[in-house]
Amino acid sequence: MDLLKVKSISKTYGSGETAVRALKNVSFSVPKGEFVTVVGESGSGKSTLLNMLGALDAPASGKVLIDGNDIFSMKERELTVFRRRNIGFIFQAFNLIPELTVEQNMIFPLLLDYRKPNREYLEELLSVLNLRERRHHLPNQLSGGQQQRVAIGRALITRPALILADEPTGNLDTQNSSEVIALLREASRKYEQTIIMITHNRSIAQTADRVLQVSDGVLTDFGRCRE
Numbered sequence: 001m002d003l004l005k006v007k008s009i010s011k012t013y014g015s016g017e018t019a020v021r022a023l024k025n026v027s028f029s030v031p032k033g034e035f036v037t038v039v040g041e042s043g044s045g046k047s048t049l050l051n052m053l054g055a056l057d058a059p060a061s062g063k064v065l066i067d068g069n070d071i072f073s074m075k076e077r078e079l080t081v082f083r084r085r086n087i088g089f090i091f092q093a094f095n096l097i098p099e100l101t102v103e104q105n106m107i108f109p110l111l112l113d114y115r116k117p118n119r120e121y122l123e124e125l126l127s128v129l130n131l132r133e134r135r136h137h138l139p140n141q142l143s144g145g146q147q148q149r150v151a152i153g154r155a156l157i158t159r160p161a162l163i164l165a166d167e168p169t170g171n172l173d174t175q176n177s178s179e180v181i182a183l184l185r186e187a188s189r190k191y192e193q194t195i196i197m198i199t200h201n202r203s204i205a206q207t208a209d210r211v212l213q214v215s216d217g218v219l220t221d222f223g224r225c226r227e
Ligand SMILES: Nc1ncnc2c1ncn2[C@@H]1O[C@H](COP(=O)(O)OP(=O)(O)O)[C@@H](O)[C@H]1O
Pocket: 013, 014, 020, 022, 040, 041, 042, 043, 044, 045, 046, 047, 048, 049
């Protein structure tokens, strides 16, 4: 079953002579549990695409279906709840809340939804993210790699069906990058989560099940890397 269906989405920023056609009739589908990387030059439309998949921005035309739900036909409130329950975002900027500890930052999306964290899963995440000893630390007491791991924990805590990551390893060294990727891959396998990850790093891109390339707003699907 396809977890994600993108049907001919287009996006233009601005109008008239300064208009930028950031996405041109982009269509693709991703089966549940697949790990997809998105590559392409800077300014090619990768972040615009990812923002549309998470309904952080709306396309001029086209549809995005997540688990069969047409996200742009939802009302704002419905969409907010849907997004919180079904999509995990990981950005290059960690966007942690400075006053909250590691653990509090991680469970924050659940609290927003008046849900209690599953202690067992929280412990498991702290463990695989290698943050057990840092659970009561504040973000400014952590290294960049540790902060990014907290942001990943926060994206995973709700066990979202879809994880959207925009250059999540952009601020990390090679060692930390490999660990972060391994972790995401493990999550996607274990919980059958679908991951769409933008990366500049070719060797990281090649570790995915499938690579998509965006070039000047046009998407090319290179197909499955292995069967
Ligand atoms: N909010 C915006 N307003 C105007 N133009 C934008 C905006 N966001 C992105 N763009 C333009 O759209 C194109 C695609 O940008 P983006 O999706 O951020 O590319 P990438 O993530 O691949 O670097 C670029 O030409 C960029 O300048």
